[in-house]
Amino acid sequence: MKPDAFRLERASYPLSVIVPTRFRDLDTLGHLNNVALGSFYEEGRAGLNRAAFPLEMRHESGLRMLIADVHIAYLAEAHYPGDIEVAAGVGHIGRSSYTIALALFQNGACVGTCETVLVVTDQTGAVEIPPVQRAALEGLKLKGR
Amino acid sequence: MKPDAFRLERASYPLSVIVPTRFRDLDTLGHLNNVALGSFYEEGRAGLNRAAFPLEMRHESGLRMLIADVHIAYLAEAHYPGDIEVAAGVGHIGRSSYTIALALFQNGACVGTCETVLVVTDQTGAVEIPPVQRAALEGLKLKGR
Amino acid sequence: MKPDAFRLERASYPLSVIVPTRFRDLDTLGHLNNVALGSFYEEGRAGLNRAAFPLEMRHESGLRMLIADVHIAYLAEAHYPGDIEVAAGVGHIGRSSYTIALALFQNGACVGTCETVLVVTDQTGAVEIPPVQRAALEGLKLKGR
Amino acid sequence: MKPDAFRLERASYPLSVIVPTRFRDLDTLGHLNNVALGSFYEEGRAGLNRAAFPLEMRHESGLRMLIADVHIAYLAEAHYPGDIEVAAGVGHIGRSSYTIALALFQNGACVGTCETVLVVTDQTGAVEIPPVQRAALEGLKLKGR
Numbered sequence A, B, C, D: 001m002k003p004d005a006f007r008l009e010r011a012s013y014p015l016s017v018i019v020p021t022r023f024r025d026l027d028t029l030g031h032l033n034n035v036a037l038g039s040f041y042e043e044g045r046a047g048l049n050r051a052a053f054p055l056e057m058r059h060e061s062g063l064r065m066l067i068a069d070v071h072i073a074y075l076a077e078a079h080y081p082g083d084i085e086v087a088a089g090v091g092h093i094g095r096s097s098y099t100i101a102l103a104l105f106q107n108g109a110c111v112g113t114c115e116t117v118l119v120v121t122d123q124t125g126a127v128e129i130p131p132v133q134r135a136a137l138e139g140l141k142l143k144g145r
Helices: A034-052 A055-061 A131-138 B034-052 B055-061 B131-138 C034-052 C055-061 C131-138 D034-052 D055-061 D131-138
Strands: A015-020 A064-074 A083-093 A097-106 A109-122 B015-020 B064-074 B083-093 B097-106 B109-122 C015-020 C064-074 C083-093 C097-106 C109-122 D015-020 D064-074 D083-093 D097-106 D109-122
Touching: A015 A034, A015 D015, A034 A064, A034 A083, A034 A097, A034 A109, A034 A131, A034 B034, A083 A131, B015 B034, B015 C015, B034 B064, B034 B083, B034 B097, B034 B109, B034 B131, B083 B131, C015 C034, C034 C064, C034 C083, C034 C097, C034 C109, C034 C131, C034 D034, C083 C131, D015 D034, D034 D064, D034 D083, D034 D097, D034 D109, D034 D131, D083 D131
Parallel strands: none
Antiparallel strands: A015 A083, A064 A109, A064 B064, A083 A097, A097 A109, B015 B083, B064 B109, B083 B097, B097 B109, C015 C083, C064 C109, C064 D064, C083 C097, C097 C109, D015 D083, D064 D109, D083 D097, D097 D109
């Protein structure tokens, strides 16, 4: 299940964050461990979610964004030491759920992609995405598809 | 993308390993962190791979099983302290790749499923799965589908 | 700074918990990573603290046990796959602080020891250890010193 | 066991590296986890060791620097998101062992210190630190003590 070509382009993503690799991310093969790479995608999601759902708004509303589904493609081995650029954008936006599309770049090459489906909830379960947050997510959509 | 019903049944999987949760698996919400759960699936894959590709065989042949694709469904929150049973079986077997299907059970409930596509490689790239390993993978297939 | 001989004896510790190693605990040298070993000691501390400071008591009182100091001796390399037994007991008990002494055993050999100083606090800062908890800590003291 | 005052000063350390915190470093209390902080010190050690023992030199000589002892003082809670500056310098240099002194700074405050004793080994066990590496370690000594 190869990712679409535009998903491998840095320019497709409105947001990014630089995350330096750590020695603890390596495994016995000397490459960045598959599970450890999950932590890089998590930084990309956290940054996008802070942009669309500010922390104060979450504390007041009790809204939480729960991860329902994660799909990662491993495209090339990533190395330590060195930085990884985690690029992020919004894919599909539904009634109470939305998709964050992510990609990892090292030395200009895309080493992996990730799609994450999140559900917006409060104590009662899934709730409709509030209009302000929906507009913020719309403003962070992937480009070029 | 809901997993098939038989994937939520413990009896569908020929192998399993008990992995106690650790405090370090938690995140700020007090549940097992999404990335940390990746480490549980990794234990299930490692056990299955040791059964089908014994370590001595790998050292002699130089074969490695590289992860190409991981797809995780988060079905329920998992808790600490307590054990997680990681169940594993083989799905599709191709020429040089195969799929490991996994599920996490806590207190009898399926809290998540994972499908992982692995590619068998040597220094030259992807290679055909050797007959002995293919037979071993066949013997570890998921049941009941 | 070699640990005292009695600290290498399993019988010196009143509590223990079995923690299986995980593939993610390894580093590029193929041994359990030094930082990852910290997670094993954490499980020993968590078990001892649950015994002396039950979770409900903490929620009601707002008491927290904050780590002030950790001193680890690495005595031998530890391996995956396999279990580690984390043994724990209480060392010195002060007015508001106490010491947890820990040791890791694999295949009968002590592969490391740890001393942790914890301070009991509430929102105002360090507080005296309550009598019930002090008695519980006294009952979990290291033996044979 | 309070660290010496000069150990809390950024200017005492000849080397430093910026390590951004990650969501995965947090624990249920919402602060950077004690074990996760070990990964920050590890980055400081890795940078210093790459400066004094270049990777090619290690591959040719088979020398490894094994950690024998780690002593961490937790001085203040550290927060996410945000960077941590990991400062490093060499303390005592013995025949086959040496000490790396480290400190973590966040927003200008020292949030923790660490002393690590390492032993230089080859396949036969501990060996004398080679003259070139000894000179490199001397050049990276802590200042101001």
